[in-house]
Amino acid sequence: MALRTAGSVLVAFLWSVAVVLGQNGWSVTYTTESICALKGSKVELTCSFSYPRRHKVTSTFWFTKMETGVEPEDLGVQDQNCNRVTYTKRRICVLKGSTVDISCTYIGYYSTTSTFWFRSDKSTPEDLTRDPGYTGRVKYTGTNEDPFTLRISGLREEDSAEYHFTFKTHNFEWGHSFPGTTLTVTGLQVKVTPAAEGQKTLTCSTTCTLTDNPTYIWYKNGQRLDEPTSQQYSSNMLVVWDSSVNIYSCAVEGQEGLHSPVVCFQVKVTPQQFSEYKTLTCSTTCILTDNPTYIWYKNGQRLDEPTSQQHSSNTLVVLGHSVDNYSCTVEHHEDFHSPAVYAPKNTSVSVSPSGEIVEGSSVTLTCSSDANPPVDKYTWYKKNVASTKASGQSYSITNISSEDRGEYYCEAQNGRGSMNSTALMIIVAVKQTSVMTAAVGIIVLVLVLILCLSGLMWFRRSTGGSDATADTQSVHPDCNSDTYTALNMRTMSPDYDTLASVHPDPNSDTYTPLNMKTRSPEYDTLANVRGLSH
Template sequence: MQSDSTLRITDLREEDSAEYKIRFRTDQTTWEPTFPGTTLTVTGLQVKVTPATVTEGQKVTLTCSTTCTLGNNPTYVWYKNGHVTNQSTSLFLNPVSSEDAGRYSCAVEGHEDLHSAEETLTVTYGPKNTSVSVSPSGEIVEGSSVTLTCSSDANPPVDKYTWYKKNVTSPKASGQSYNITNIISEDRGEYYCEAQNGRGSMNSTALMIIVAGKPTSFVTAAVGSIVVVLVLILCLSGFMWFRKKASKSTSDTRDTSENVQGDSSPVYDNISGMAMTSTAAQTESTDNQDYVHYASVHFSGSKNQEVPLYSTVQLPQPQIQDEDVQYAAVKFSRPSAATR
């Protein structure tokens, strides 16, 4: 009896690579060929970068290769960092730049789901975008400290920083940061840094440092005097306001006391804004007599209204304000008999 046997492998993988043989078995016997089996080699696509490490400005070639026969001039789809970037048999970068660095893979057009392994393209370059920053920013007060920091993009990273002051030949310092303590007016000027690595060097743009002098003692004293004057003005204003309010309150109390006075005996009262004085002393000066006034006081409920009552009032000197006049409030109790 004669028959055929077929083995079909789908979704082929590299681990399917092996030597395959056929064995024939019946109920009575088993037959196995003595000649070699069929060898199956499974391989994937592979990206080759020539050269593997390239300096910016040079050229580089990326090829997608396989040991399998794919027909004449197959088209490859190229991926950079997982995104489609080109479709061609080979990828040429001339000249290469730092932006071309990344991870590359390829696939055969029509079989985009079968990517090759990623290969990294490394591009080396000298320092770029070198700049200087300052802290604190703005005008620097004499006697304080300031820190200058240099930054630069480079591959390999910058391995040497040097600081210079414009119009000064010798370098001021080295290192990524330059700290100036107890700064003085002579430190003002333009500063820049130089960044270096194995591929080159680059200077930053100059940064101007402005140093302001310390405030003089005269200015400090003037500021202190102004503050003291302002405080005194505020205190005096508050004092006058409270004094005026207290005077108004005393006047209101006097008016209220006069309204509630009842029947009482005649009372004589001599009121002076300063001290009690005699009638003879009041007449010594003609100027003082101009400010002497008399008032007739009548009590509505008095039984002896036929006798008028007088009160001598001496006002204070003209230079004293109205608010300084002293008032006396007198409350009368109702006696059993009128007295003088």
Template structure:
């Protein structure tokens, strides 16, 4: 009795746990092709001869059916798949991986640092793309320029000048294809003087002008003091050796003769 009971228990538990199997055909596929996933058991379920299978993708329920048909398969279908018998969801099968290979997609360009780009500064453009296998070649282009600008996932422009303005884009490639990003416009602004620098410059100029003015006032020829003219009365000093009193009578006898002559008041007077 004990042996029969143990066999009954094992016949119920073991098939559900070990008998379920997921088969992915093919396991690796290129996007656009078709894939079939089937779930089967090696045991006969006495209580449910035609079971309904529940499918899981990455641990989440997706659908209920014996098989999954993915046609055409996309990159979003890649993942880990398992199945379980309805009513026994706690005993799922082992997971099988579906690998989908695809060319680059969602290719985009980002710029660092962000914000205004000023002449003399540097910027770095980075290309990003989703692909399987991963992108193995990045090429950089500038619109209206025939030859490539650079290669590699990042492209740096140092000491940028006005001629660097324009639209830039990248091309991502792998063994499954290639994809261009949308163009990113680079606008180069002229060098700008900060408000603080301008204010400091104005203050320095004002101070220099003040110092020059003060220096001119201090080093210029001093104005001669204008002394008020004083009116001096000159009185002869008879005692001085350098002064001789003028006495016409003592100097010449003709003075008396001249003094005695009549005075003419006009040209009509006859003297």
């Protein structure tokens, strides 16, 4: 099973009564899981499928997307009543001024009452033969047994659209939402790019890939180059000497009457010394014959009368700071404008990397601007700073610090004028590691203070205990005195217990002689308290 179509992601779908794809013995095998193809080219997708013997496949088709609750749409296309429309080509690219045939086949199971083609961009389907824009350029051919063809001649770029075929019967009308054939109308253009030193490469190009792989033809000074030269890389490319004064153009074989333009206009800007004016010159890449007359345009509007500032037909003098854009062409070739020249506009600044700018990191500011001729000078400024910061399209700040905080802007300048960008604010955040270091330092300091205070309190408590002992020792300041001071139980020292054991009776003054050999250690303590000596 195969399908030829424009590049897209497709899947194959098998339909049978009460059968779901991929279950109960049904399978589809694709030759290739993914395909990469050029836009506008052709691609062939193939697959094979198998199914149980007890079933019968009633139809097969390809589709591009599957949505829950939505019936897959056949690329054919076929409706639920087995009416069917099949387009010969889904995409067609042809040259402006040529003729194109868009065809399809259709199957209707009822007697057809009308058939016609229409554009999809119309609010309501309108038969092209009745559309004023196609008067005298549209013709239908064919029947339901042969391809039904829409022929459009004298193609214009505005004919680019998607075209649909529809038919009606007494009780049925083919759906208008089904896809059709997309037509793109393009012109030929010769693009010039630098090649080896002293040479240029000419490329015959179009805005889309022409259908049917055409053969390109080159012309030199109006004469066809029948044989490829040694400088010709391929049929649509030609290498010429940069200094050549010959005129080149290209066409497509079979449509030789549709040449590309032979001239490529450009506007050169020349500043006038010591003047606020600039001279614009309309020039070409080849020498024009017959002394052509140049036409100037300002903001897209033709300048019919030469102004007082115009020196000659191919030059124009304008204010250097003017914001207007100018282009030129040659009389009788008004379709071939030069690119417009204008001062820089839409100037802006971007920063990389994006996100928070941290102290110590690096950032790059880039200036962008739309200008023709291209910007030839970029200058960087910082608000409230007199001197310039840098020049060039990019400005890098390394090891950024808080001093770099501020608003930055750039100036873009070309031969037509200059423009400043809006200012970009640079905010520098404190480096996260510094904050963490400070936090850790504070925590350590607090811990040290706590330890010091704890040690001080412990020391004071130890000192308080010694004072209490001293108070107890002062109970008997005079060993010859029998007067005793009441003991404070809270501050009593261990010596009290020793004293109590020596004097079991506080009212008795009788003392037992002490045996020095058998004295206990308490004696020394008692001696200290009473002032005795041994």
